[in-house]
Amino acid sequence: MGLITIEMFATLDLVGQAPGGPEEDPAGFPFGGWQAPLLDEVAGAQIGAAYEGTDALLLGRRTYDIFAAYWPHQDEGEDGDIARLFNAVPKYVASRGTPALSWSGSTQLGPDLAGAVREIRDRHENVKVVGSLNLVQTLLREKLYDRLDLWLHPVVLGVGKKVFDDGAVPTNVRLLAPPQAGPAGTVFLRYGIADGLPVTGDMSRPDRGLADEG
Template sequence: MGRIEIELFTTLDLVGQAPGGPEEDPEGGFAFGGWQAPLLDEVAGAQIATAYEGTDALLLGRRTYDIFASYWPFQEGGQDDEFASLFNRVPKYVASRGTPELSWAGSTVLGPDLPTAVREVRDRHEHVKVVGSLDLVQTLLHEKLFDRLDLWVHPVVLGSGKTVFESGAVPTNLTLLEPPAPSPSGTVLLRYGLAEGTPRTGDMSEPGRGVDQDA
C-alpha cells in the first residue's frame, strides 16, 4: 500500500483558497487570489521541489485539474521543466461530481464512491500527491484518508476564504514528522503524519500539569 500526501499553502488563519493567482478560485467573492506570490522565496521553492521527489501519481480536484491542464502540458523545456516533466508523466486522478472529458494525457476520473476510489489509487501507487484541491481535501481529512499533511504556513491573515479545516472536520491526531522549517519570507513548513486515535483531554489543575509544583 502506498501513501497519500497532501501539499497545501495556507495563511496563518489557515485559508488555502487561490494562493496562485486572482482567477484561480474567486468563489464566494474571494478578493485575495494570488496571496502567496509576494511571499515565495528560494528556500520555500526548494522545499516544494523536494516534497515532490518520488511522486508517481497526482490526485486532484476538478478545479485544480483544469488549471493544471491548461498550463503544465505546455511548459516542458521551459523554466518549469522539472515540474512539467513530472506532472505530464505521472497518472492524474480527478475527483469530479460530473463526467468531464479530460484532455491531459494520463488522466482518469474517479468513480462516485470517492473514498473507495482513493483507496484503490493508494494501493496502485507508492507516493500519491494531493495538490491544492480544498474540496477534495475536506473529504480526505474527514475520512482520515491521508498519510502526510504538508502545510506551508505564510505570515499573512486574510480573514475570509476557504480554510484547510472547514466546519465539520473530524477530531484527528497528527504527529509532527520533522522540525518546522522556516524560509526568509517567514513562511514555515509544517509536516505532519496521521496518528492513531482521537484527541485526548485533561485538566491543567491536576498535579504536575502545566504548574511548577515547587514555585
C-alpha cells in the same frame, strides 16, 4: 500500501483558497494570488523536494483544469522538472461533472470517492494531493491521507475557504520533521497522521511528578 500526502499552502488563519493567482477561484474571493508575494527560494526548493518520487496525482476538478492548462506547456525553464513529472504520472480527478480530461494520463474517479482513493493508495507508492480544497475535506473526513505538508504563510486574510473546514474530524497527528522557515517568513510543517483520538487534560491540576518532588 502507498502514501497519500496532502500538499497545502495556507495563510496564518488557515485559508487555503486560490494561493496562485486571481483566476484560480474568482467568485467572491478578493485575495486570489496571496501566496505569490511570499514565495522565496527556500520555499521553492521545499516544494520541489516534496514532489520527488511522486507516482500519481489526486486532484479536484478546479485544480485539474488549472494544471491541465499550464503544466503540459512547461517542459523547459525553471518549472521543467516538475512539469515533466506531472505530465508523466497518472492524474486522478474527483468531479461530479463530465470533464474533458484532455491532459494525458488523466482518469475521472467514480461516485464512490472514498473507495476509489483506497484503490489508488493500493496501486501507487507516493500519491500527492495538490490544492483541491473540496477534495481535501473528504480526505480529512475519511482519514484517507497519511501525511500533510503545510506551508504556513505570514498573512491573515479573514475570508476564504479554510484547510480545516467541514471535513475536519478529531485526529491525532505528529510532526515528522523540524519546522523550516524561509526568509519571507513562511514556515514548512510536515505532519503524519497518528493513531487514536485527541485526549484532554486539566491545566489547573499540578503535575503529579513535580509535586511529588517537592
